[in-house]
Every structure is written in C-alpha cells, then in structure tokens.
Amino acid sequence: MRIPFNVPYYTGKELNYMKEALETRKISGDGTFTRRINEYIEENFGTKKALFVTSGSSALDMAALLIDIKPGDEVIMPSYTFVSTANSVVLRGAKVVFADIDSNTMNINPEDIERKVTKKTKAIFPVHYGGVSCDMDRIMKIGQKYGLRVVEDAAQGVNAKYNGKYLGTIGDIGCYSFHETKNYVCGEGGAILVNKDDSLIERAEIIREKGTNRRKFLLGQIDKYSWVDIGSSYLGSDMLAAFLSAQFESMDEINRMRKNIYEFYYKNLEGLKEMGRIKLPFIPDGCDINYHMFYIVLKSEGERNYLMNRLKENEINAVFHYVPLHLSSMGEGMGYKKGDLPITEEYAGRLLRLPLYANLKEEEQAYIIEKIYDILN
Ligand SMILES: *Cc1c(COP(=O)(O)O)cnc(C)c1O
Numbered sequence: 492m493r494i495p496f497n498v499p500y501y502t503g504k505e506l507n508y509m510k511e512a513l514e515t516r517k518i519s520g521d522g523t524f525t526r527r528i529n530e531y532i533e534e535n536f537g538t539k540k541a542l543f544v545t546s547g548s549s550a551l552d553m554a555a556l557l558i559d560i561k562p563g564d565e566v567i568m569p570s571y572t573f574v575s576t577a578n579s580v581v582l583r584g585a586k587v588v589f590a591d592i593d594s595n596t597m598n599i600n601p602e603d604i605e606r607k608v609t610k611k612t613k614a615i616f617p618v619h620y621g622g623v624s625c626d627m628d629r630i631m632k633i634g635q636k637y638g639l640r641v642v643e644d645a646a647q648g649v650n651a652k653y654n655g656k657y658l659g660t661i662g663d664i665g666c667y668s669f670h671e672t673k674n675y676v677c678g679e680g681g682a683i684l685v686n687k688d689d690s691l692i693e694r695a696e697i698i699r700e701k702g703t704n705r706r707k708f709l710l711g712q713i714d715k716y717s718w719v720d721i722g723s724s725y726l727g728s729d730m731l732a733a734f735l736s737a738q739f740e741s742m743d744e745i746n747r748m749r750k751n752i753y754e755f756y757y758k759n760l761e762g763l764k765e766m767g768r769i770k771l772p773f774i775p776d777g778c779d780i781n782y783h784m785f786y787i788v789l790k791s792e793g794e795r796n797y798l799m800n801r802l803k804e805n806e807i808n809a810v811f812h813y814v815p816l817h818l819s820s821m822g823e824g825m826g827y828k829k830g831d832l833p834i835t836e837e838y839a840g841r842l843l844r845l846p847l848y849a850n851l852k853e854e855e856q857a858y859i860i861e862k863i864y865d866i867l868n
Contacts (some may be wrong), residue, residue: 492806494808494858494859495808497722497748497846498702498848498850499848500745500850501737502738502744502745504740504741504818505734505737508524508733508736509734512733514693515729518730518822519728519729520543520594520727521706522729522732523729524732524733524735525726525727527732527739528541528682528732528739529541529542529543529682535756535798536659536660537656538665538684538686539685539686539689540684540692540696541684541685542685543680543727543735544680544681544699544725544852545679545681545725545726545727545855546670547666547669547673548575548579548668549681549683550666550668551576551578551616551642552579552582552682552725553695553698553699554664555582555583556721556722557664557685557694557695558613558664558863559613560579560613561583561585563585563817564565564583564590564612564614565611565612566601566613566615566616567589567590567607567614568587568589568599569590569591569617569620569835570589570591570592570645570817570832571618571813571815571835573644573812573813574658574816576618577816577821578636580616581821585609587816588607588612589815589816589817589822590603590604590606591832591833591834592620592834593834594838595775596623596772596773596775597621597838598620598624599625599630601630604633606762608633611852612821613640614642615633615639615772615803616642616644617643619644619647619651620794621772621783622647622649622780622783622784623774624648624651624652624653624654624775624778625643626659626775627662631743640663641663642662642665642666643659643664643665643666643844644657644854645666645785646667646673647665647669647674648783649667649668649673649674650675651780651783652779653779656692660686663687663691664685664686665686667681667682667683667684667853668681669735670852673783674745674746674749675732675745676734676735677731677738678731678734679731688705688858697719698720698723699722699725699726700722702718702719703716703722711774721828725732730811731866748850749782749847749849750782752848752849752856755856756845756847756860758773760860762864766847768790769825771788772784772786783847784844785844785845785846785847786842786843787843787856788838788841788842788843788862791840791841792841795840795842796813797866798867799811801862801866802859802862802863805862807858807859809843809845809846809859810844810845811844813837813839815836817835845859846859
C-alpha cells in the first residue's frame with residue numbers, strides 16, 4: 492500500500508462547469524462563475540465583500556496593500572506559518588514581528604502579541620492553523636485597544652467557525668486559499684474578504700484590477716477607465732472559479748468525508764495518547780473545525796523524525812512543516828535567532844501531519860494507524 496500525503500478531491504462536476512465557462516467566451520476574471528463564488532462567500536459565510544483572486548498569497552498581498560502597510564510599520568504574526576503570511580508584509584517594505592504560539596493549538600499567543608505591540612505596530616495577522624480558530628476575542632480586543640488592523644490568514648480555515656462566525660469574517664480582512672492542498676480546491680485560487688470598512692471595498696476592487704477603476708466602468712458608473720491607484724493582476728480566471736463552484740456545491744459532503752477521517756484517527760490514536768506517547772489536536776471551546784489537518788505531537792524531534800522516516804519506509808507519506816520563519820535564512824537576515832520563540836521551536840520539531848484527504852480509504856487509514864503503533868512500541 493502506498494499512501495500519499497494529499498490527493499485533491501474532485502466532485503465530478505468540475506469539467507461540466509469549466510465547459511460552461513468555456514462556452515461563455517468570457518474566461519478571464521469576473522464572469523458568471525466568479526460572481527457565484529463571491530456571492531456564495533458573502534451570503535453563506537457573512538461578509539460585506541468577497542472577491543475571488545488568484546491565490547491565498549495574492550489575497551494576503553492585497554490585504555497588506557489595502558491597509559497601507561508601508562516602510563516603518565510593524566506587523567505581528569506567528570513564525571509558525573507559511574511564507575506568504577510574511578511575504579505580504581516584507582513586500583511592502585515593512586517589518587515582520589514574530590510572536591510565539593500556544594502549544595495546545597499551534598496558534599499565535601495573544602499575550603505574546605500584546606508584549607510585542609510598539610508605537611510602530613500597524614496590524615496583527617493571526618493564522619488559523621489547521622482550521623482551528625485563534626483566540627479571536629482576545630486578538631480583536633488587542634486590535635481595538637491599540638488601534639490595529641486585524642487580517643486573518645484563514646487559508647486553512649475555509650468553512651470553519653469561531654463562536655458561530657466563519658473564520659475570515661471576523662477581522663478587518665480575511666484571506667482564503669483554494670490551493671490543491673486545502674479543503675476546497677481549484678488548483679490555484681483564493682479569496683479576500685472585506686468585512687467591516689466600506690471604504691476598503693472599492694479600493695479592493697481597484698487593487699485587484701491593476702490599480703484601475705475598470706470595475707466601475709463595467710458597472711456603467713463611468714464612461715472610461717483609468718489608472719487611479721497601485722495594484723496588480725489579482726483576478727482569478729472564471730475557468731478556475733467554475734472548477735471551484737463544483738467544490739462549493741459539495742462543501743458539506745467534502746466536510747463530512749474529512750470529518751470521518753479525522754475522527755477515525757482521533758479514536759484510534761487515543762490509546763497512544765493515554766500511554767503518554769503522543770499528544771493529539773486540541774479544539775478550544777467555541778471552535779467548529781473544518782478537519783483541514785490531522786497531526787500528532789511526539790515527545791521529541793528525534794522521535795518525530797524516526798517515526799516519519801519509518802512511515803516513509805512503509806510508503807506512508809507523513810510530513811512536517813513549517814521550518815519556523817524566524818529560523819529560515821530570511822528570518823535570520825532580519826536578526827532573529829534560535830531561542831527567540833521557544834514554544835514555536837520546540838513544537839515545530841515535534842509535530843507530524845498524517846495523510847488526510849477526502850478519498851483516503853478506511854483500510855488505508857487502519858494501515859497507517861497500525862504502523863504508527865508498531866513503530867512506536
Ligand atoms: C496555503 C497557505 C497560504 C497560501 O495560499 P496559496 O493559495 O497557496 O497562495 C497562506 N497561508 C497559509 C497559512 C496557508 O496554509
């Protein structure tokens with residue numbers, strides 16, 4: 492048995508919708524399917540404005556542009572995240588300030604955020620790791636207290652909730668990813684959600700259209716469009732929105748399939764947890780998760796690497812991420828060093844992600860679990 496780490500799930504309707512999009516002869520951005528995606532997010536998740544874009548990374552880059560991150564500003568975020576969270580800020584010439592995480596959830600620790608606020612702090616970028624919400628009540632309070640914008644990196648959090656609210660709809664701005672490794676996919680894609688500030692909505696549409704007011708022109712509100720702001724080409728193709736429409740229609744079904752897999756792991760690995768051999772994911776009160784990820788935490792980095800390598804020998808592709816950004820060569824170039832974020836450093840070394848995708852079969856999962864018990868005993 493050979494088990495990859497991820498296999499994108501297809502509902503079977505993707506090609507039909509892409510064919511429909513082809514036949515409209517409007518395959519660039521903002522066609523019928525793009526509108527469908529935007530409206531789905533606005534109506535079902537509850538945000539003022541959602542815009543389908545080329546990737547989660549683009550959504551983050553747009554967010555940094557929208558809230559005017561500039562040289563001299565500081566943005567607080569976890570070091571335990573994907574590079575795009577940090578790149579969005581670095582691309583604006585601003586300073587990334589890394590905060591430590593809570594070892595129960597791997598999410599940014601609000602106390603460390605508050606310790607790191609300075610006069611230069613402009614925003615907080617919390618990342619909802621594995622679709623488990625950060626402590627958004629406390630983060631929003633810190634944001635209000637110091638007058639900071641909050642941009643949620645909800646790339647992994649699509650369709651997950653915090654106290655009844657969808658992730659990505661709580662901060663000033665939310666960013667989603669539809670990359671093939673996420674829950675609902677179209678190859679490469681993303682969305683930006685503008686949740687509060689009406690003045691950001693029009694600007695988001697301009698930035699997404701290469702800094703032009705083309706959107707107003709298309710709506711017939713002006714008779715010529717021109718260059719009015721900075722921006723880039725962030726519109727996703729309607730072909731990919733068509734692909735994603737199929738996935739959105741099956742959102743509940745995909746979520747159910749992932750839930751079964753998550754719960755099967757949890758139930759069958761509890762024995763090892765009770766023996767004190769591993770830690771399992773912790774879901775705080777008020778969090779409805781989207782079963783994006785299943786990970787275990789071993790007792791040491793050595794044990795994690797041993798288990799990962801032995802699983803690989805058995806053709807089970809379990810992986811870890813991230814190399815904490817503050818210890819990457821970019822992070823070191825910013826002056827960070829080992830010892831700056833102790834919890835991040837320790838837990839990044841001990842965490843192992845297990846294969847989780849909608850089509851993972853129960854016998855494959857049983858095989859993975861059996862091997863984990865064999866190797867650890
Ligand atoms: C996947 C991911 C991104 C980037 O999304 P893309 O669509 O691949 O650009 C950003 N942040 C986090 C936390 C992610 O997991």
